[in-house]
Amino acid sequence: MRYGIGVDVGGTGIKIGLFSSAGELLEHWVIETNTSDNGAHILTDIAKSVSVNLTVKGIDKKQVNGLGIGIPGPVVNGVVEKCVNLGWGRVEIEKELSTLCGLKVFADNDANAAALGEYKAGSGKEFSSIVFVTLGTGIGSGIIYDGKIIQGFQGYGGEMGHMIINSDETDLCNCGKCGCLEQYGSATGIKRITKKHLAARKDEYSSLREYDYPLTTREIFAEAQKGDAIASDVTEYCMDVLGKGLANVCHVINPEAVIIGGGVANAGDWIIDKIKTNFYKCMIYLGNDTRLILAKLGSEAGMYGAFYLIGKK
Amino acid sequence: MRYGIGVDVGGTGIKIGLFSSAGELLEHWVIETNTSDNGAHILTDIAKSVSVNLTVKGIDKKQVNGLGIGIPGPVVNGVVEKCVNLGWGRVEIEKELSTLCGLKVFADNDANAAALGEYKAGSGKEFSSIVFVTLGTGIGSGIIYDGKIIQGFQGYGGEMGHMIINSDETDLCNCGKCGCLEQYGSATGIKRITKKHLAARKDEYSSLREYDYPLTTREIFAEAQKGDAIASDVTEYCMDVLGKGLANVCHVINPEAVIIGGGVANAGDWIIDKIKTNFYKCMIYLGNDTRLILAKLGSEAGMYGAFYLIGKK
Numbered sequence: 001m002r003y004g005i006g007v008d009v010g011g012t013g014i015k016i017g018l019f020s021s022a023g024e025l026l027e028h029w030v031i032e033t034n035t036s037d038n039g040a041h042i043l044t045d046i047a048k049s050v051s052v053n054l055t056v057k058g059i060d061k062k063q064v065n066g067l068g069i070g071i072p073g074p075v076v077n078g079v080v081e082k083c084v085n086l087g088w089g090r091v092e093i094e095k096e097l098s099t100l101c102g103l104k105v106f107a108d109n110d111a112n113a114a115a116l117g118e119y120k121a122g123s124g125k126e127f128s129s130i131v132f133v134t135l136g137t138g139i140g141s142g143i144i145y146d147g148k149i150i151q152g153f154q155g156y157g158g159e160m161g162h163m164i165i166n167s168d169e170t171d172l173c174n175c176g177k178c179g180c181l182e183q184y185g186s187a188t189g190i191k192r193i194t195k196k197h198l199a200a201r202k203d204e205y206s207s208l209r210e211y212d213y214p215l216t217t218r219e220i221f222a223e224a225q226k227g228d229a230i231a232s233d234v235t236e237y238c239m240d241v242l243g244k245g246l247a248n249v250c251h252v253i254n255p256e257a258v259i260i261g262g263g264v265a266n267a268g269d270w271i272i273d274k275i276k277t278n279f280y281k282c283m284i285y286l287g288n289d290t291r292l293i294l295a296k297l298g299s300e301a302g303m304y305g306a307f308y309l310i311g312k313k
Numbered sequence: 314m315r316y317g318i319g320v321d322v323g324g325t326g327i328k329i330g331l332f333s334s335a336g337e338l339l340e341h342w343v344i345e346t347n348t349s350d351n352g353a354h355i356l357t358d359i360a361k362s363v364s365v366n367l368t369v370k371g372i373d374k375k376q377v378n379g380l381g382i383g384i385p386g387p388v389v390n391g392v393v394e395k396c397v398n399l400g401w402g403r404v405e406i407e408k409e410l411s412t413l414c415g416l417k418v419f420a421d422n423d424a425n426a427a428a429l430g431e432y433k434a435g436s437g438k439e440f441s442s443i444v445f446v447t448l449g450t451g452i453g454s455g456i457i458y459d460g461k462i463i464q465g466f467q468g469y470g471g472e473m474g475h476m477i478i479n480s481d482e483t484d485l486c487n488c489g490k491c492g493c494l495e496q497y498g499s500a501t502g503i504k505r506i507t508k509k510h511l512a513a514r515k516d517e518y519s520s521l522r523e524y525d526y527p528l529t530t531r532e533i534f535a536e537a538q539k540g541d542a543i544a545s546d547v548t549e550y551c552m553d554v555l556g557k558g559l560a561n562v563c564h565v566i567n568p569e570a571v572i573i574g575g576g577v578a579n580a581g582d583w584i585i586d587k588i589k590t591n592f593y594k595c596m597i598y599l600g601n602d603t604r605l606i607l608a609k610l611g612s613e614a615g616m617y618g619a620f621y622l623i624g625k626k
Contacts, residue, residue, distance in 0.1 A: 129466055143565065150458060152567020153442055154602060162598040163561040166480070175598040248476040252456065252565045254465020285475040285488040289467060 003059060005050055005067040005103065006307030008110060009033065009042065011085045016049060017303040018057070021065055023121060028303060029053070039087035047100035066104035068309030069097065070113030070302045074155025078107050081155075106309040110302050111158060112149045115142025117305030118259050122296035127256035131249055132295065133160070135242075135264035139182045143253055149312075150253075161186065165245050185242035187217045187264055194220055194234045206230040221267045235274060243278030250283060250290050261295030268294065316372060318363055318380040318416065319620030321423060322346065322355065324398045329362060330616040331370070334378055336434060341616060342366070352400035360413035379417035381622030382410065383426030383615045387468025391420050394468075419622040423615050424471060425462045428455025430618030431572050435609035440569035444562055445608070446473070448555075448577035452495045456566055462625075463566075474499065478558050498555035500530045500577055507533055507547045519543040534580045548587060556591030563596060563603050574608030581607065 002021035007014060010033060017028040031049050034041045046069075054061060071093065073083030078094030098105040108116075115124075115132035124130040124144065134140040139161030143150040150157040161182035162175050169179035171192065183189045194215060198208060207228045211219050223231035246258050258279075260272060272294055280288050297304055315334035320327060323346060330341040344362050347354045359382075367374060384406065386396030391407030411418040421429075428437075428445035437443040437457065447453040452474030456463040463470040474495035475488050482492035484505065496502045507528055511521060520541045524532050536544035559571050571592075573585060585607055593601050610617055 153569040154567055154600060156567035156599045159564045163564045164557055164595055244477055249565050251472045251476045252562050254467055254469035256466040282477055286469045
């Protein structure tokens with residue numbers, strides 16, 4: 001039997017998956033992300049954990065086709081120029097990790113890897129091209145076009161969270177601009193807009209005022225579903241902005257499907273329907289045939305996608 | 314010697330170029346676009362003109378590698394579903410034209426072909442990925458990523474003219490939405506904004522009022538360069554919006570260069586510099602390394618690109 005390893009590096013934990021070469025996830029485990037010493041131990045930790053686990057399972061490295069790895073930052077030709085979340089400067093990750101673990105290594109950005117995961121093993125399986133968007137603390141996204149990741153010449157392909165969607169915005173995004181899509185469609189964005197509504201409508205009753213701060217998007221969505229006016233307005237507004245942003249991306253790529261994942265998407269079809277309303281209004285020129293659907297693999301998309309990086313050119 | 318034919322079909326005329334197989338334009342000529350009978354004669358006219366010209370030049374069709382053709386509408390897998398400008402419904406263009414002219418035919422959208430032309434033989438030669446934008450009556454655009462056209466699953470790749478850039482717009486775009494990039498960055502858009510400024514500032518002197526209507530962008534730009542306040546404000550505003558729109562596209566594709574062509578670009582570096590200002594402000598998250606430059610091939614880009622379609626898969 002032959003195998004492959006998929007590794008998804010996050011700011012807190014690193015998910016490692018052992019796959020059959022056919023793509024079946026056989027086992028997975030998590031190790032801590034050690035960001036001390038500018039993240040100098042991360043690759044060593046991964047290499048050790050992989051080696052130990054393979055040995056315990058009686059798998060020879062010769063039986064392993066390779067190791068794919070997703071990193072929370074841009075990756076070009078197997079090299080990370082800078083990864084703030086891990087404390088890294090320039091790291092020749094494919095070369096270095098390969099030396100450490102004795103396997104062929106294939107690296108890409110984590111959102112690109114997650115997009116590839118959904119494309120190969122999740123909601124994107126039936127489509128030729130997808131835009132994958134993960135709505136969490138920020139907006140991560142990846143584009144798969146005819147089976148290939150649109151990595152971009154500096155690894156910034158699919159950075160749609162920082163498209164400017166509202167020129168009138170005065171609040172600063174953490175990228176230094178004002179009016180980025182992330183300021184409306186991410187969990188952080190939704191919470192920001194909620195806070196603004198609660199302050200501006202301070203004499204209006206809202207069940208949201210009963211919660212301890214900071215509010216979560218789960219709480220905001222729950223109250224919107226129960227009919228709270230402010231929670232509903234915030235949800236409609238943010239999902240309208242998101243729908244427009246996603247439609248704009250579709251005017252560049254014309255993908256067969258847009259796949260929504262991340263914490264915000266846990267609200268399921270209820271939230272997808274909200275995004276759809278404005279999305280399709282903005283898509284009339286393109287004939288409205290692009291599908292807008294939920295992701296399937298949840299937080300495992302990145303690990304699956306990392307596995308599918310193996311062998312990529 | 315071996316040859317290739319590049320054909321660029323416009324609403325008024327059809328440009329036909331005879332190229333050496335190495336890509337040298339040997340000769341080119343124009344035939345009328347006959348849109349009578351729902352454009353039923355267009356392919357026959359092209360086939361006849363190509364055949365006659367090859368015969369006169371003593372070139373056997375066996376010496377011709379193929380014929381590439383750009384069409385003013387979406388093309389997928391060699392099939393046009395609808396092309397309003399030519400009066401066409403569904404046309405299996407590669408198959409039909411191939412039968413008519415006895416050559417292998419390769420078809421794509423005209424803006425995609427023009428993008429490929431600039432990529433292979435114009436300003437894009439030194440880059441791996443480009444976004445090509447032609448600013449004319451509308452905004453046409455095409456994206457070449459790692460040598461391949463991003464055609465989109467319905468042939469709508471690179472339709473950035475209909476990204477919504479201003480949610481507050483109340484004037485209707487001809488696509489049926491409000492606030493599309495084309496309403497600001499195209500010649501039509503610039504003239505629209507000029508008209509609005511002249512009306513809103515009716516007591517203010519402007520040299521633009523000395524011209525006969527309708528104004529041309531050349532006249533507007535000329536007066537802006539001479540210091541007319543309204544002409545300057547219009548130019549700054551429209552190019553700011555355009556700069557933002559192009560930056561948004563770059564957040565999806567992260568191309569090495571954005572190449573600007575079309576009538577509006579005839580204003581040269583003066584207009585490129587105006588677009589650049591806001592473009593780079595909006596590009597800070599991507600490190601500002603994407604080049605923004607003028608196209609080189611002018612109205613011949615489509616014909617060149619059509620030639621380079623030959624052999625594409």
